[in-house]
Amino acid sequence: MTATLPDAIRTQAYIDGEFVDALDGATFDSFAPATGEVIAKVAACSEADVDRAVAAARAAFNKGEWSRIAPGDRKAVLFKFADLIEQHAEELIITEAIDAGKPIVDCRGFDLPDIINTIRWYAEAADKVFGKTSPTGSDHVGLIVREPVGVVGGVLPWNFPMAMLAWKLAPALATGNSVVIKPPELASLTTLRLAELATEAGIPAGVFNVVPGLGHIAGKALGLHMDVDMVSFTGSTEVGRAFLRYSADSNLKGIVLECGGKSPQIVMADCSDKLEEVAADLAEAAFFNAGQNCSAGSRILVHSSIKDDFVAALAVEADKRTVGDPTDESTVIGALIEPSALERVLGYIEQAKADGARIVTGGERVLAETGGYFAGATVIDEVTPQMSVAREEIFGPVVSVLSFDDVDEALALANDTPYGLAATVWSKDIDVALRTARSVRAGTVAVNGYSEGDIGTPFGGYKMSGFGGRDNGLEALEQYTEVKTIWITLH
Numbered sequence: 001m002t003a004t005l006p007d008a009i010r011t012q013a014y015i016d017g018e019f020v021d022a023l024d025g026a027t028f029d030s031f032a033p034a035t036g037e038v039i040a041k042v043a044a045c046s047e048a049d050v051d052r053a054v055a056a057a058r059a060a061f062n063k064g065e066w067s068r069i070a071p072g073d074r075k076a077v078l079f080k081f082a083d084l085i086e087q088h089a090e091e092l093i094i095t096e097a098i099d100a101g102k103p104i105v106d107c108r109g110f111d112l113p114d115i116i117n118t119i120r121w122y123a124e125a126a127d128k129v130f131g132k133t134s135p136t137g138s139d140h141v142g143l144i145v146r147e148p149v150g151v152v153g154g155v156l157p158w159n160f161p162m163a164m165l166a167w168k169l170a171p172a173l174a175t176g177n178s179v180v181i182k183p184p185e186l187a188s189l190t191t192l193r194l195a196e197l198a199t200e201a202g203i204p205a206g207v208f209n210v211v212p213g214l215g216h217i218a219g220k221a222l223g224l225h226m227d228v229d230m231v232s233f234t235g236s237t238e239v240g241r242a243f244l245r246y247s248a249d250s251n252l253k254g255i256v257l258e259c260g261g262k263s264p265q266i267v268m269a270d271c272s273d274k275l276e277e278v279a280a281d282l283a284e285a286a287f288f289n290a291g292q293n294c295s296a297g298s299r300i301l302v303h304s305s306i307k308d309d310f311v312a313a314l315a316v317e318a319d320k321r322t323v324g325d326p327t328d329e330s331t332v333i334g335a336l337i338e339p340s341a342l343e344r345v346l347g348y349i350e351q352a353k354a355d356g357a358r359i360v361t362g363g364e365r366v367l368a369e370t371g372g373y374f375a376g377a378t379v380i381d382e383v384t385p386q387m388s389v390a391r392e393e394i395f396g397p398v399v400s401v402l403s404f405d406d407v408d409e410a411l412a413l414a415n416d417t418p419y420g421l422a423a424t425v426w427s428k429d430i431d432v433a434l435r436t437a438r439s440v441r442a443g444t445v446a447v448n449g450y451s452e453g454d455i456g457t458p459f460g461g462y463k464m465s466g467f468g469g470r471d472n473g474l475e476a477l478e479q480y481t482e483v484k485t486i487w488i489t490l491h
């Protein structure tokens, strides 16, 4: 990889509208997943830094230059923020590709458009959050109003750093909150640059703060902070649980969790004449972002009558996916985020072999000579429901294929998981497709084409995939607002 970070990229914390070192001067190394080389030393925030950021956020909230202005005025500033992101697109795209190991084509085609679109969508929504009046007798008026919750913490994952930032930040800012973001330590750099652009757009100092650092220090401090009103988290289910404990052990702050998944993709027998089309779609669902996606369709359930032909078509799709330098325009699968991720993915593949499954294609580390953490797109056949590759989130470019004989068995397999984030069903019979969609316990079910929906549709999980609310759609505005009743007596 020859690309280097743009000069504009900064590595300090961003508190009260300026870049500052951690109070104790500590830093951590940020490295490029495609080479293993250190690319930056980033401020490692401690509890004291988090205190400082929360105090700045609270002061800005109380001052009211963002929280109390007309929503339409916030809208104008958020539009300017989105415009600035667009103007700085190339610098953000290359930074994301280097820092997170994501293919530059995805950063350009998905992540950047997603953040811009999300900010514009919630900017548009800002002045459309209406309150209500309650039915009363003529002696009273009951107003039900929505107010910003106050200081919002956002604790974010590394798999879509810009997009996940947008999903939390945009609705939180649109509704007037102040925000303290703990970006992922494995990919913090675009968030820091975006905070600077937000200030340039006119978001007042203290409204958008960033405290880079380690999860068990900076993330925990945010979770336990007595003056944070809510935390919206995306990441592993295990750390999601920790945030519920932090809330219970501190001020009962609101917690919204978007966690992992083991999403089933069901292919009914009537798809026999379009297996190439279905395989192409499901391969994208499984291998997008190297499978490092909460909604990755990592479990394919296919009718036994078409399974062998389907697996052959899926292997062709897997083999088409070029693995390589994320900054190369032809790369489809970039690097896994860190060495332990590669080890974990290879460990699952070895376990599958030991359990009696068949590796159809892939299954190995590739490009080891680069120093990066690359694995090829892997299809595993002859998987049974109890195998770890059928049950656990692998978070790599690995898809497991299981078969079923009837719709009831498909549904039983689909729901046989503690997760419930997403699912896909392919069938030509609309009754079968919709009955299946209604019966799978998951937050998003795509019919005849993998999708997480769009910014207008809520995203989040059933069961251990989520808690407390949804990202995206107008539904997300609920987590960032409190409902207040104002009861007026007329004399």
Ligand SMILES: NC(=O)C1=CN([C@@H]2O[C@H](COP(=O)(O)OP(=O)(O)OC[C@H]3O[C@@H](n4cnc5c(N)ncnc54)[C@H](O)[C@@H]3O)[C@@H](O)[C@H]2O)C=CC1
Pocket: 155, 156, 157, 158, 159, 182, 183, 184, 185, 213, 214, 215, 216, 217, 218, 219, 220, 223, 234, 235, 236, 237, 239, 240, 242, 258, 259, 260, 261, 293, 294, 295, 341, 393, 394, 395
């Ligand atoms: N959206 C999703 O579904 C995601 C799922 N994962 C899953 O989690 C696995 C581990 O990935 P990680 O990045 O390590 O996810 P993680 O859940 O550990 O980290 C997510 C965020 O939480 C913070 N964090 C970590 N430990 C914390 C703690 N004790 N207290 C407070 N904050 C803490 C991290 O610094 C990061 O900002 C992945 O391999 C994958 O299986 C990871 C990222 C996203």
Ligand code: BAL
Pocket: 157, 159, 160, 164, 234, 235, 292, 293, 294, 295, 452
């Ligand atoms: N796919 C968006 C959420 C996530 O993977 O974390």
